[in-house]
Amino acid sequence: MVEVFSGRTLLNKDGDLVDPEEALRNKVVGIYFSAGWCPPCRDFTPILCDFYTELVEEGEPPAQFEIVFVSSDKSADDMVEYYHDMHGDWLALPWTDDYKYELKQRYKITAVPKLVIVKENGEMITDKGRKQIRDKGLACFRTWLEAAEVFQNFNG
Numbered sequence: 043m044v045e046v047f048s049g050r051t052l053l054n055k056d057g058d059l060v061d062p063e064e065a066l067r068n069k070v071v072g073i074y075f076s077a078g079w080c081p082p083c084r085d086f087t088p089i090l091c092d093f094y095t096e097l098v099e100e101g102e103p104p105a106q107f108e109i110v111f112v113s114s115d116k117s118a119d120d121m122v123e124y125y126h127d128m129h130g131d132w133l134a135l136p137w138t139d140d141y142k143y144e145l146k147q148r149y150k151i152t153a154v155p156k157l158v159i160v161k162e163n164g165e166m167i168t169d170k171g172r173k174q175i176r177d178k179g180l181a182c183f184r185t186w187l188e189a190a191e192v193f194q195n196f197n198g
Contacts, residue, residue: 046071046164050141052110052133055126060133066162069106070183070190072171073145074132075156077114078124083155086172090157091130093175097183099131105183110135112142114154161190
């Protein structure tokens with residue numbers, strides 16, 4: 043059960059609507075609070091892109107990981123531009139969805155960028171995803187995976 047985004051609709055980079063129940067099932071989820079106007083966000087987003095690409099797009103099998111971008115941009119146009127220009131091929135909460143405010147409150151987001159790593163049910167694994175990726179690189183994913191207690195599709 044993917045409770046954290048249950049009943050919501052997410053977007054992919056093509057602008058297609060995505061069902062979170064299907065897209066996030068049995069995955070570790072990184073909720074990425076970010077904005078294009080924020081220099082530290084623009085600094086970290088390419089690092090997150092590389093991390094995501096290595097884990098999900100180049101992994102064999104692909105890692106059980108998905109990112110959902112929650113925008114703090116000042117307009118929908120700003121969000122779309124930042125999402126298309128800098129972000130990886132992950133999902134986003136539509137800018138018009140006020141659920142972003144509930145998420146910010148739930149995970150105590152006071153500044154961006156913030157990468158909160160959660161289980162499918164929304165229970166937080168860590169709110170220090172950004173620091174862990176910077177410090178440990180891909181190695182931090184196995185720690186998150188173990189904490190998430192998801193069914194693992196790889197050996198070793």
